[in-house]
Amino acid sequence: MRISVDIGGTFTDVIVLDEETGSLRLEKVETTPQNPADGVLAAFAKAEAEIDKIDYFVHGTTLGINALLTRTGARVAIVTTKGFRDVYLLARTSREPMYDFKYRKPESLVPRYLTFEVNERMDYQGNVLTPFDKVSAAEVARRIREQDIESVAVCLLHSYANPKHELAMEEVLSQECPGVSVTLSHNLSREYREYERTSTTVIDAYVKPITRSYLEKLDGELRSEGFAGRFLMTRSGGGAMTLEVAKEQPVHLVLSGPAGGVIGGAHLSKLIGHENLITLDMGGTSLDASLVANGQVTVENEQYFQTLPISIPTIDIHTIGAGGGSIAWISEGGHLQVGPKSAGAVPGPACYDKGGEDATFTDAALTIGYLDPDNFLGGEIKIDATLAEQAISKLAKSLEMSLNEAASGIVRISEAKIAGAVRVISIERGYHPKEFSILAFGGGGPFVGASVAHELSIPRVIVPPGPANFSALGMLMVDIVHDFAQTHVVGLEDVDIKTVNEVFADLLLSCEEALARDGFDQKHSAFLPSAEMRYQGQEHTVNIPLPGHKFEPGQVSGIVEDFNTAHERQYGHSMLEDPVEIVTLRLRGLGLLPRPDLPKIGNGSGDVKGARKGSRPVYQYDSGEHLSYSVYDRGQLLSGNRIEGPAIVEEPSSTTVIHGGDVMTVGEYGELVVQLSL
Secondary structure, eight states: OEEEEEEOSSEEEEEEEOTTTOOEEEEEEEOOTTOHHHHHHHHHHHTTOOGGGOSEEEEEOOHHHHHHHHTOSOOEEEEEETTOTTHHHHTTSOOSSTTOTTOOOOOOSSOGGGEEEESOEEOTTSOEEEOOOHHHHHHHHHHHHHTTOSEEEEOOTTTTTOOHHHHHHHHHHHHHSTTOEEEEHHHHOOOSOHHHHHHHHHHHHHHHHHHHHHHHHHHHHHHHTTOOSEEEEEOTTSSEEEHHHHHHOGGGGTTHHHHHHHHHHHHHHHHHTOOOEEEEEEOSSOEEEEEEETTEEOEESOEEETTEEEOSOEEOOEEESOSTTEEEEEOTTSOEEEEEEEOTTTTOOGGGOSSOOSOBHHHHHHHHTSSOTTOGGGGTSOOOHHHHHHHHHHHHHHHTOOHHHHHHHHHHHHHHHHHHHHHHHTGGGTOOGGGSEEEEETTTHHHHHHHHHHHHTOOEEEEOSSGGGHHHHHGGGOOEEEEEEEEEEEESTTOOHHHHHHHHHHHHHHHHHHHHHTTOOGGGEEEEEEEEEEETTOSOOEEEEOSOSSOOGGGHHHHHHHHHHHHHHHHSOOOTTSOEEEEEEEEEEEEOOOOOOOOOOOBOOSOOGGGEEEEEEEEETTTTEEEEEEEEEGGGOOBTOEEESSEEEEETTEEEEEOTTOEEEEOTTSOEEEEOOO
16 A cells, blocks of 8 residues: 655645555645644554554654744754855855845844854865864864754765865764764765855755754654555655665755645646646645646756755745635735635634634635535534624624625635746746646646636646645655765857766766665666756756666767757747857766556446536626526536536535536546636
């Protein structure tokens, strides 16, 4: 058996796959923010998982990103080269957003007085300019010990080219500061740009103690219950990592939760023949949008979190505060706003009757008729429409609007924000949304998918089976992943093929050793080479897949052509006469795990009367009137069934809305395909 658990801001999702029968069991429990491990164990219990029969447990967590958001990580010190103490605080002396006069730079994770210098120096080729001074290093270590530091980020100048001095510093810290967590920059990034590498190292050090403690506790509790399988964590860059690697490099877990849904989307896209997808994962707290092009996830090699760069491969996911629990409020100018603050799991939306008094997206959806108060989470959670109306009435009164106008406004504002997120990950990346379909999942994605698609003239919305648990399902589709990179700046006009191949040989050896430690032989491994490239004189690069991890002279012209095409798509132009150069060589190693088969559903005759539950009125913002929507039970639908809107398709943990003029058909895997009338 396999089991995957995805901890969200409001709910924890679990999927159990029985590999013998192919059956899937989907469950939800409420997230336990104070102790996430309790939520995981509750998910195991609710799914009635036989722990001793589980081969793989795949887990995604928001623990790291929550620690960054709330500034509750470890007390960190930085150790750097003498003369470079202020690299981290100076950053790039630029700011985003550039023209927002209200902008305030987020508080630094490490104050200046906790940044320490050691006497040493390498040049950019890794040659020693100043030998490592062990005496000054020991003095720094003693000062760190006096400051009650929990974690140390070591980032020495040009250590990407030669890590010898960082390893020496680690040895000194282990002697002088036993028990203190240490992160070495070269273990995370072998690339130039000192600030970005320092930031990545600091973030890893900041979340390492809390992440390691959580994972060790959870692993111990599962082992005591008889779990003897493999414990895997989803990576921000796609794929998974073993528990041992996750404890050593938790920076790869910062965006691990949302990654599962995008991985699942890429897998599903090939099964159903729609390989261009925009994924919309709307949960209780936030919405995550990403893009799958030609069946492949989009991976960036640098991501930003609250202006802090993280230089590791990361799935390109754009997150906004637009979830089911997003709170509606009135700005100082008297305008209705929604989010980013969320009611979360506790106290939750007003309709949950757990003490929440603020109106949320869920309250609004219930008020205008999208939700059935008696069939929320299959009836497990009773929601109170009266409490929702009371919360929204407060806003409506201040806005001089009717109850339904205010509720509909909350939904429409959320949909507008989501449409903006889709533009970011499509138009701003050089892709036209019309060439894609929306894959809507999470508890709220199927709710808003059709409206967002209409806003952007996207022709099709697809709702996967088990949408509210789809991120957890995607976690069952992962391979073990290791990423290695090395800065190697060289022009392609006069490229030294031998030197490039020597760099790739080192990367390949590192990949093979890492996969071997995880238990994978050559037969069950795969390698994906690529190169960060740019026009000579540029600052920014484009990552280009390579035909193999051994360069051949005849491949150069094709690689340059691929770069020109990718550069034009991303930046809107290409410079065909300018020389092209490689900046960084990359190699992704995959430990191939068996893929579970998604079960197909039975074929239908076309008659959907047996699935029809009745109808209910839904308020229409444009007309100010209620329109009758037919209501169907998704569990009774079969492949080939067809439903014309306006209609609502209900299932235990999600609701799909089909507007008038749109037509929905059911696919062979149970996916709902809504064709829009544009």
